[in-house]
Amino acid sequence: MSSDPWGRVDETGTVYVRTADGEQVVGSWQAGSPEEALAYFERKYEGLVVEIGLLEKRVKTTDLSAKDAQTAVDHLREQVDAHHAVGDLDALRARLDKLVALVETRREERRAQRAKQSDEARGAKEALVAEAEELARSDQWRAAGERLRSLVDTWKGLPRLDRKSDDELWHRFSHARSAFSKRRKQHFAQLDAQREEARRTKERLVSEAEALSNSTDWGPTAARYRDLMSEWKAAGRAQREHEDDLWNRFRGAQDVFFAARSSVFAERDAEQSENLKLKEELAEEAEKLVPVTDLKAARAAFRSVNERWEAIGHVPRDARPKVEGRMHAVERAIQEAEEAEWRRTNPEARARAEGLTGQLQAAVDKLRSQIEQARSQGNDAKADKLARELEGRQALLDQALKGLHEFGG
Known part of the structure; x- marks a missing residue:
């Protein structure tokens, strides 16, 4: 008979293991010496020790469910309870009991993590819904429409909540988008109606202007043309495809009349020549404002020039396009400078740029923190993956910062 602290082999070849509950039969050994029998079942025990050690490591260091x-x-546990090994089986049971407790702890931690993620997703979706409902009341059709499309993309990237909550929030979100689309459609339908009304009004004004073009009742007809011009401006813009044609007809009718009147007032030619000289001097004064370096000063100076221009009176018809063209060129340059200044200082575009920069900076900071955490935990594969993602986010951030700098930020 042979034995060791944890087992023995009796004279019949039966192998026993010692446990807290007494000896348990391990098996029968007939093929060799008792020492070989014990060594065989001790190796079985060592195999269980290795397997339990590996499982302990997996539970502690991996995302094993x-x-x-x-x-x-x-x-x-089934293998330990089967008593087919010689060793401290009670110690293995104790280790397995600890593993069960650790697994349950991890289960609770993951449950809490999922709950936290769900709360965060709920908060994010509620924020998206609140913003969408605010945008639904906006009259900034293009900007609000683009922002709503962006919110949809953000929504798609968030985790789903429980079905009831997710459906309720999506219903509010979708309703806000539908309400905005309906208001925008109504707005542009109304705008189309207004432009159609403007077209009909301008058709009527053009007809009257063309009917007056051959009048020789100079004073009253000229006064009526001024009234027609006021009505034209008050009518608003017609559709783009009609506006220029109507204006050309309207202005052409006036030109016919005023050209005829000018020919009758031939004695005013000398005065008009003097007017041309004065307007050319004013055009030269205006041209000195270009290029525009001080917008406010340029506007004021041009306004002064224009007031004196309007006070001068008519110039010879054949000279008018050229001298007026010079003034119009200066006016366009000032308008372009105003538009450039508006684009540069547009608070809405700046706010979007700042918001995007802030989001990207937060994402970059978070990724750096996650990389450090992964490195500290020895998870280099995860850290390398996050580092590649960081490169892309950093490039986007650099681009956004450059765009923000163009606003003077």
């Missing part, structure tokens, strides 16, 4: 971990524990 609680369900899979419990299945592995149960499988090992």
Whole structure:
């Protein structure tokens, strides 16, 4: 008979293991010496020790699911309880009991993590809904429409909540988008109606202007043309495809009349020549404002020039396009400078740029923190993956910062 602290082999070849509950039969050994029998079943025990050690490491260091971990524990416990090994089986049971407790702790941690993620997703979606409902009341059709499309993309990137909550929030979100689309459609339908009304009004004004073009009642007809011009401006813009044609006809009718009147007032030619000289001097004064370096000063100076221009009176018809063209060129340059200044200082575009920069900076900072955490945990694969993602986010951030700098930020 042979024995060791944890087992023995009796004279019949039966192998026993010692446990807290007494000796348990391990098996029968007939093929060799008792020492070989004990060594064989001790190797079985060492195999269980190795398997339990590996499982302990997986539970502590990997994302092994609680369900899979419990299945592995149960499988090992069956092997321990079968008593087919010689060694401290009670110690193995104790280790398995600790593993069960650890698995349950991890299960609770993951449950809490999922709850936290769900709360965060709920908060994010509620914020998206609130912003969408605010945008639904906006009259900034293009900007609000683009922002709503951006919110949809953000929504798609968030985790789903429980079905009831997710459906309720999506219903509010979708309703806000539908309300905005309906208001925008109504707005542009109304705008189309207004432009159609403007077209009909201007058709009527053009007809009257063309009917007056051959009048020789100079004073009253000229006064009526001024009234027609006021009505024209008050009518608003017609559709783009009609506006220029109507204006050309309207202005052409006036030109016919005023050209005829000018020919009758031939004695005013000398005065008009003097007017031309004065307007050319004013055009030269205006041209000195270009290029525009001080917008406010340029506007004021041009206004002064224009007031004196308007006070001068008519110039010879054949000279008018050229001298007026010079003034119009200066006016366009000032308008372009105003538009450039508006684009540069547009608070809405600046706010979008700042918001995007802030979001990207937060994402970059978060990724750096996650990389440091992964490195500290020895998870280099995860850290390298996050580092590649960081490169892309950093490039986007650099581009956004450059765009923000163009606003003077």
